Amino acid sequence: MRDVHVSAITDAVKKLCIEANLDLEPDMLRAFDGALRRERSPAGKQVLQILKQNAEMARTRRIPYCQDTGFVVCFVELGQDVHVTGGGLDDAINDGVRQGYTEGYLRASIVRSPFDRVNTGDNTPAVIHVDVGPGATLRIMVMAKGGGCENRSKYKMLTPAEGVAGVKEWIIECVKTAGPDACPPLILGVGVGGTFEKSAILSKKALFRELGSPNPDPQLDALEKELLDRANRLGIGPQGYGGDTTAFGIHILTYPCHITSLPVAVTIECHAHRHKEVTL
Amino acid sequence: MSVTTAADGIKEIGTPLSDGDVESLRAGDRVRITGVLYTARDAAHGRLFPLIEKGEKLPFDPRGQIIYYTGPSPARPGDVVGSIGPTTASRMDTFTPSLLGLGLKGTIGKGYRSQPVKDALRAHKGVYFGAIGGAGAVLSQFIKKLSIVAYEDLGTEAIRRLEVEGFPAIVINDCHGGDLYQDGVKAYAREGA
Numbered sequence: 066m067r068d069v070h071v072s073a074i075t076d077a078v079k080k081l082c083i084e085a086n087l088d089l090e091p092d093m094l095r096a097f098d099g100a101l102r103r104e105r106s107p108a109g110k111q112v113l114q115i116l117k118q119n120a121e122m123a124r125t126r127r128i129p130y131c132q133d134t135g136f137v138v139c140f141v142e143l144g145q146d147v148h149v150t151g152g153g154l155d156d157a158i159n160d161g162v163r164q165g166y167t168e169g170y171l172r173a174s175i176v177r178s179p180f181d182r183v184n185t186g187d188n189t190p191a192v193i194h195v196d197v198g199p200g201a202t203l204r205i206m207v208m209a210k211g212g213g214c215e216n217r218s219k220y221k222m223l224t225p226a227e228g229v230a231g232v233k234e235w236i237i238e239c240v241k242t243a244g245p246d247a248c249p250p251l252i253l254g255v256g257v258g259g260t261f262e263k264s265a266i267l268s269k270k271a272l273f274r275e276l277g278s279p280n281p282d283p284q285l286d287a288l289e290k291e292l293l294d295r296a297n298r299l300g301i302g303p304q305g306y307g308g309d310t311t312a313f314g315i316h317i318l319t320y321p322c323h324i325t326s327l328p329v330a331v332t333i334e335c336h337a338h339r340h341k342e343v344t345l
Numbered sequence: 346m347s348v349t350t351a352a353d354g355i356k357e358i359g360t361p362l363s364d365g366d367v368e369s370l371r372a373g374d375r376v377r378i379t380g381v382l383y384t385a386r387d388a389a390h391g392r393l394f395p396l397i398e399k400g401e402k403l404p405f406d407p408r409g410q411i412i413y414y415t416g417p418s419p420a421r422p423g424d425v426v427g428s429i430g431p432t433t434a435s436r437m438d439t440f441t442p443s444l445l446g447l448g449l450k451g452t453i454g455k456g457y458r459s460q461p462v463k464d465a466l467r468a469h470k471g472v473y474f475g476a477i478g479g480a481g482a483v484l485s486q487f488i489k490k491l492s493i494v495a496y497e498d499l500g501t502e503a504i505r506r507l508e509v510e511g512f513p514a515i516v517i518n519d520c521h522g523g524d525l526y527q528d529g530v531k532a533y534a535r536e537g538a
Contacts, residue, residue, distance in 0.1 A: 106533055108373075108515070115480050122482040123428075132418045132428035132481040132501075170427055172418040172501055182388070184500055213433040213455070213478065237538065245526055246433050246456030248478035300534030304455065304477055306515065307529020337479040 066148045067201040069345055071157035074149070074205070077343050078161025078191075081207040082137060083169035085339040086129045089120045092276035093313075093338055099277075100250060100303075100310040109308025113250075116303075116336060127170075131337040134171040135209030137162045137191035140270055144200030155193055158205075163187040174212065194266060206273050206342040214251070214335040217243035220265060223327040232257060232329050233292060239331040240296045240312060245305020248335035250313045252276065253296075256330040259320035268330040271316040273340055280317060289315045303336075313338075351377070357511075361409025362450035364470040370516050372523030376474065377511040382413040382453065383494065386432055388502040390440040392495075397443050404495035404504055408448035411474075415453075416501035418481070426488045426507075428481030431455045434473065438462050445469040457526060458518055466520050474514035475525070487512040 097117045104110045123130040139158055143149075149157070166173060166188035175189065176182040219239050223231045236255060243251060256267025280286035292315045302308020313336065322328065347359035348366045356370065360380030370376070383405055385393065396403055414434050418427030434454030441452060442465035450471055455478035458466075466473060476484060490508035497503050517525045 106529070108529070109533075112477055115477055115483055119477075119480040119483045122486075126482065127421065128424070128482040128485055129418045129428040130482055131479040132416060132430050133432070134418055134428075170419045170421050172416065172427070174416075174501070186500070211479075216433065244457060245475075246435060248455065295538050298535040298538035300530040300532065300538075302529055302533055304475065305526050305529060306475070307525075307531075307533045309533060335479055 066146055068148050068150045069203055070150050071152040071154070073345055074154065074157040074203070075161040075164065077205055077345060078139070078158050078207060079165040079168070081205065081341040081343060082162055082165030082171065082209065085207055085209045085341040086123075086134045086169065086171055087127055088124045089130060090340060093336070094120060096250070096276050096313040100313065104303070104308055104310050106302050106306070106308030108306040109303040109310060112303035112306060113310065129171060130339065131211060132172060133174060133211045133213065134166070134188070135211050135339060136175060136215070137188065138208045138210045138269055139191045139193045140206040140273065141193065141195045142204040143195055143197050144202045145197050146201035147203050154195070158191055158193055159189045162189050162191050194270075203345040204342065205345070207340065208269070208272065209339040211248070211335050211337055214243070214247040214333045217247040217333040218268070218331060220261075220328070220330045222261070223329055225325070225327050227327060229288070232327070235329055236292055236315070236331060237295055239333065240301070241299060243333045244301055247333045248337065249301055249305060250303055250310045250336050252313050252334040252338050253315040254332040254334060255315060255317040257317060257319045257328070258322040259328065260323075261328055263320055264328040264330040267318040267320060268332040271318040272332060272334050272338070273342070274316050276314045276338070285317050285319065289317055360411055362411065363409065367450055367470045367472050367520050370472050370519050371521070372516050372519045372525040372528060374516040376514050376516065378411070378514060379510050379512070380508070382411050382507045382509055382512070384413050384415050384417070384505040384507060386414050386416050386502055387436055388499045389496055389504050390437050394440050394443070397447065405506070407444055409450050411451035411453060412444070412449060413453040413476075413507065418501070424485070426485050426491050429485050429488060430481035431476040431478055434458055441465065445471045453514055463518055463522070463524070466518055467522060470520045472516060472520060473518040475517040476514045484512070
């Protein structure tokens with residue numbers, strides 16, 4: 066067994082929350098540059114240039130890239146030879162969120178109940194997913210998930226007969242309905258298979274793959290490329306002002322499913338794709 | 346008239362806006378706004394609406410004004426404001442026609458508006474501007490002064506009065522039925538989508 070004290074987890078999460086909001090990952094910066102080379106629309110090009118400038122300003126002036134500094138979605142891969150000491154894992158993560166959002170001048174966007182809607186004041190709690198597997202390391206992946214794009218995320222239970230063709234149509238439909246509301250260029254996380262909740266969780270997890278990297282499954286990789294090309298023919302463009310860059314990427318994860326089912330969940334992510342990870 | 350066209354083709358707008366100002370704006374026009382904006386989003390609209398229904402006075406006079414749908418992040422010491430980009434406008438759609446009826450001239454946000462809002466823009470001479478969603482750091486640079494007008498307990502959702510200089514936006518829906526989102530898709534959609 067390897068001991069990991071909760072204070073190390075709290076410190077790590079705090080840092081990840083702050084840095085995710087101020088310092089966009091290189092995969093996003095590369096996506097802006099790539100899109101600027103291809104985009105035909107002058108309005109679209111201008112949006113992309115401003116977004117690049119925004120990323121630079123966020124990093125150098127320590128002002129969050131987006132005022133919606135997100136709901137913290139945290140995926141933890143916990144090695145089964147790790148022993149978390151000094152407290153609970155969830156509490157440690159939430160303490161990190163609390164410290165990060167308070168000390169980092171990040172916006173508190175979480176209300177304690179969907180009905181009374183009183184702000185918790187420190188952006189807690191996070192949404193935490195833990196997977197336990199072999200090993201003695203603790204991998205923490207943090208996403209600051211914007212609300213505007215999350216609101217355009219969708220779920221559909223297709224029939225097995227609708228098959229891959231049905232899945233494709235549904236995904237393109239999701240891009241169309243998200244449109245300018247979700248701050249394109251978008252990134253789509255897609256979970257196909259499993260049960261109702263499994264596909265939704267996969268759709269979130271899919272977003273952590275490096276943007277621009279191939280899907281390790283060649284068939285899924287081809288599917289992703291085909292869908293991305295189709296999405297970028299819709300004409301929605303950056304911010305919906307018209308153009309060729311409606312999406313930066315479509316990432317698909319699958320899971321075995323029941324003979325009756327073909328669940329598809331699509332998490333819509335905006336260009337403010339703020340993700341960071343650390344392995345302890 | 347408080348709308349003029351600058352040498353770079355961008356329209357300079359000064360607040361407050363008149364009917365004539367609004368009529369001179371067309372979907373797709375790039376603008377720079379100087380003057381006052383009021384921030385209000387979901388929770389603030391939720392409190393304004395009962396006042397409107399009862400015919401009571403609002404915390405600010407909406408006549409000629411522009412509401413910016415935003416909830417800024419906290420300012421660092423020494424800064425006027427934190428990150429301050431637009432939020433999705435459609436969540437305010439149910440409230441917007443009434444505010445336009447009271448003389449509000451503009452709203453700034455991102456994303457589609459409902460048909461009733463577009464109809465109200467025509468009927469009451471209003472305009473819907475888009476600001477670049479997710480460009481909150483860049484947009485913070487155009488805010489010169491900030492004060493809380495009402496509902497401080499709502500935190501980021503309080504109504505704030507912003508003094509802005511050259512705030513960049515684009516006309517999405519004008520008062521003539523023009524719609525940049527529709528025009529944009531028409532211009533750039535390709536076969537095979």
